Each structure stands twice: as structure tokens, then as C-alpha cells.
Amino acid sequence: MDVIHQSEEKSESVTLNIPEEIIHYDILTRVPVKSLLRFKSVCKYWYTLINSSTFINIHQKYCVESRSQDYSSEFFIVSNEYGSNTCELTYIDAHNFTSVRNFKIEDANNRNYFNIVGSCNGFICLKLTNYYSGFKLCNPLTKEFRNIIDHPRYNNGTRLKDTDYLQRYGFGYDFVRRDYKIVVVTCYRKYSYSPLFGRGVVQVYSTRTNSWKKTDEFSPNLFLMGNGLAINNMLHWNVVLGEKDDSNKHDILTFDLHTEKLGRISYSIKLKNELALGLMVGLMVSNGRLCTITKHLTKDGRIGFWTMNKYGVSESWMKLYEFEGGEVCCFDLVNVIYGSRMNFEEVLVTKHVKVDELVWYNLKDKSIRRLGIRRSRTYYADEWACIGSLAPLPSNC
Incomplete structure (x- = not known):
């Protein structure tokens, strides 16, 4: 005793x-x-x-x-109904998938849906998809949000219609200037509804100055797929080139958040050859590295995961693993995957043919492990991984 x-x-x-x-x-x-x-x-x-x-x-x-060494500590599902002015952010703890909290954002001017532009340092950037609508910057854990003015939509002094162009977005942090930036890449169509594009223009919003500016232009014949992914102080978009050689049509367009200049990162010859047989699905970050997903246009719909071992070096792309994706819609893999689990034995999937909910999909025996978290049955839903942060939003915006 x-x-x-x-x-x-x-x-x-x-x-x-x-x-x-x-x-x-x-x-x-x-x-x-x-x-x-x-x-x-x-x-x-x-x-x-x-x-x-x-x-x-x-x-x-x-x-x-810690995020660069492990999968993210949380991610969010954004969902809203068409015609509603309310967006709901569902917070999920990715370590145990038990803690779920909802955060609603309302906007009287929004009658379409909200799209996730990206996440950075615990902040999420949302785009209101109404014509001439703006952006919202929010910290979903502290439930703080701010409205961001929309970017100018003019071409040679003429106000644009939404059928005259295609736009993609990006959100990231300039570590040198300590400035959060929203990037809009506009590809102008040669005429309304045209599948062919002329020149492209880049506009950047700075939270430090609370203003937009035009920063760069690029040549035509580029089609950007999805919104930009932030890593290494750069934004990245998958692009399809207008060249005739199909084996070389895929590339990565980059935007340096500090110098505000465009650049390119190429895929390896082996990866380009595989892309010629299927589809490029999207970019992601895993263990602090730039990764991409491919899907074969075959009966089993094989899905491949590739990683760039040395950033910026095209021949450093390496296939980590692949699996038969017949039961998994590859477009419904979590938007930014911070890894699968147990040495790539499982991958997180947001939709499976058997259940419309979040599941762990076992790559070896094709079994699923249900998490009990259903996607909202709404018109639109989007998933994005994000770290948690206590930081307040920039005060200037």
C-alpha cells in the first residue's frame, strides 16, 4: 500500500x-x-x-x-441542392471516421451550387457558380468565412458571356509574400459554344491587396481538366494539348504562386503511353508528392496510381500500384487522397456500385468496409481533404 x-x-x-x-x-x-x-x-x-x-x-x-507523412487528419464533403442558396460542409475526422459535424453557408445571390476550388493550410475556397458570382473563403472548423469579390470578365473591352469561355480555378499560398491567392485561368472560345479555344489569360486575386490583376497569357489549344492542385508553392492542372500525336497530348500546366508565371511539367514516356490507352482522371497529393490517377478504357477498367518521386523531373514518374476498377467509379475516389492505408491495401472511395457512401475498398480481395457515412443525396456533392487549422482568415479580404 x-x-x-x-x-x-x-x-x-x-x-x-x-x-x-x-x-x-x-x-x-x-x-x-x-x-x-x-x-x-x-x-x-x-x-x-x-x-x-x-x-x-x-x-x-x-x-x-505531419500531413506530408500521413494521410490528412480530416476532409470535407460539400453538398447542396440545385436552386438552393445554402451550402453544407460536412466535417469528417479521417483517422476514425466517427466525428461528423455540419457547417452551413448561405448566400442569397447563389441559386446554383458551390464548387470547391481547393484547400490550403486549413482554409477552403469555394466558388459560387452563378454568373458573375464570387468566391467564399472559409475555415470550416472555426466556422469563419469571408466573401471574395468576383474577377473581371472582359476581353478586349467587351463583356463576356458564359458561352464565350471556359474557366478553371486554383487556390494556394505564396510562402514568400505570405499571401493567399485565388487563380482564375480563362480559355477563350473562338466563337460561342465552340470546342476550339483561342488564347488563355490568367487572373490572380491577392488577399493582401484585396484586388484582382491580370498576370499572364498562354497559347491556344490547351484544355484544362479540373481545378488546380497546390503543392511546392505551385498550382497544377492536368491539360490536354491540341497536338495531333495522341501519345503526347497530356501534360501538366503549373502556376508559380510567387512569380505568378506559368510553366509545364511533363509526364514520362511510359506514363504517356499508358494515357494513350485510357483516361487521365486527376492529380492528387500523397506523402507530400505529386501523384496522378489513370483509368484504362477496358472491361476491368484498371485504375493506376502514379507518383513523381523527384518534383519536376518527368522521368521520375513511377507507378505505385493498380487495381481493377470495375466496381469503383474512379472519378469518385476522394478528391485529394492522402494515402491509402496499410501499404496500399485499401483506398478510400466515396462511391461504390454496391453502396452510395464512403467505404474503404480492399485492393486485394475487392471487399469493402463501410464507414456508415453516407453522401448527402443532393444535386451536387464534392469531396476535399484538408488539415485542421486555428488560423483566422486574412483580414484584408
Whole structure:
């Protein structure tokens, strides 16, 4: 009995002797955002500490670093009905898939749907798809959001119709200027409804200046697929080139968030040859590396996962694994996958032929493990992985 009592006293003394600085900056900074939001009510000091810029920056740095080594700690499903002015963000903890919280955003001017442009450092950028509507920047965990003015839509002094162009978007962070930026890439059609495109223009919104500017132009015959993916201070879009050689028609268009200049990253010859036999599905990030997904136009619909081992080096693309995708719609793989689990034995799928809900799909035996999280049966739903953050939105926007 005395031994137990002495042990308890020793344990208590060890706890009391831990320096506050270690508790505050080495322990609390590793706690998930949803827990820290509750801890703010413990005492006034913790409220002030957790709201301080120093603590927020340390916590965010840890989240970003741990994210590059593991799959994301959370992701969100954005869903809304056509004609509704309400968007619902569903938060899901990706480690246990049990914590689900909803966050609603309303906009009286929106009568279509919201589209996720991208996520960065815990912020999500949404595009209101009504004509001449703008953007919304939000931190879904702190439930803070801001409206962003829409970009100018003029071509040589003439106001554009939505049938005159095709637009793709991107959202990222300029680490040099410490500036969050929204990028709009506009491909002008040669005439209304034309499948052929003329020149392209890039416009950038800066949260530091709260303004838009035109930054770059590019040659025609580029078709951008999907919104841009942010990694290495760059945005990336899959593009289809207008050249006749089908084996070389796929490429990656990049945009440097600091210099605000366009560039290109090529696929390896082996990957381009595979693309000639099927479809390019999309880009993603896994373990801090740029990855892409391919799908064969065959009966089994094989889906391949490729990673770029050395950023910017075209011949460093390597196929990690592939599986028969007959039961999985490859377009419904989680938009930004921070990995599969157990050395690529499972991959997270948002829709399966058997169930319309989130499932882990086993690549070896083709079995599914249901998570009990259904997609909202609405007109539109979009998924995106994101780290949690305590950071407030930029004050200028």
C-alpha cells in the first residue's frame, strides 16, 4: 500500500515539474483543432494562448509537416441542392471516421451550387457558380468565412458571356509574400459554344491587396481538366494539348504562386503511353508528392496510381500500384487522397456500385468496409481533404 502511495506521489511530482512551455508548445500544439477549440474554455490563460499567433503558427506548421507523412487528419464533403442558396460542409475526422459535424453557408445571390476550388493550410475556397458570382473563403472548423469579390470578365473591352469561355480555378499560398491567392485561368472560345479555344489569360486575386490583376497569357489549344492542385508553392492542372500525336497530348500546366508565371511539367514516356490507352482522371497529393490517377478504357477498367518521386523531373514518374476498377467509379475516389492505408491495401472511395457512401475498398480481395457515412443525396456533392487549422482568415479580404 505504501509502495502504491509513493508511486502516486512520484507520478504527481513528475507531472507538476513539467515546464509550462513544454505543455503549451510541445504538447498542446499537437492536439487536433476540434479539441483545442474546447480547451479554450479551460481557463483565461489557455484561451489567450490558443488564440495567440505564435501558438497558431506552431500548431499549423506541425499539422502541415505531419500531413506530408500521413494521410490528412480530416476532409470535407460539400453538398447542396440545385436552386438552393445554402451550402453544407460536412466535417469528417479521417483517422476514425466517427466525428461528423455540419457547417452551413448561405448566400442569397447563389441559386446554383458551390464548387470547391481547393484547400490550403486549413482554409477552403469555394466558388459560387452563378454568373458573375464570387468566391467564399472559409475555415470550416472555426466556422469563419469571408466573401471574395468576383474577377473581371472582359476581353478586349467587351463583356463576356458564359458561352464565350471556359474557366478553371486554383487556390494556394505564396510562402514568400505570405499571401493567399485565388487563380482564375480563362480559355477563350473562338466563337460561342465552340470546342476550339483561342488564347488563355490568367487572373490572380491577392488577399493582401484585396484586388484582382491580370498576370499572364498562354497559347491556344490547351484544355484544362479540373481545378488546380497546390503543392511546392505551385498550382497544377492536368491539360490536354491540341497536338495531333495522341501519345503526347497530356501534360501538366503549373502556376508559380510567387512569380505568378506559368510553366509545364511533363509526364514520362511510359506514363504517356499508358494515357494513350485510357483516361487521365486527376492529380492528387500523397506523402507530400505529386501523384496522378489513370483509368484504362477496358472491361476491368484498371485504375493506376502514379507518383513523381523527384518534383519536376518527368522521368521520375513511377507507378505505385493498380487495381481493377470495375466496381469503383474512379472519378469518385476522394478528391485529394492522402494515402491509402496499410501499404496500399485499401483506398478510400466515396462511391461504390454496391453502396452510395464512403467505404474503404480492399485492393486485394475487392471487399469493402463501410464507414456508415453516407453522401448527402443532393444535386451536387464534392469531396476535399484538408488539415485542421486555428488560423483566422486574412483580414484584408
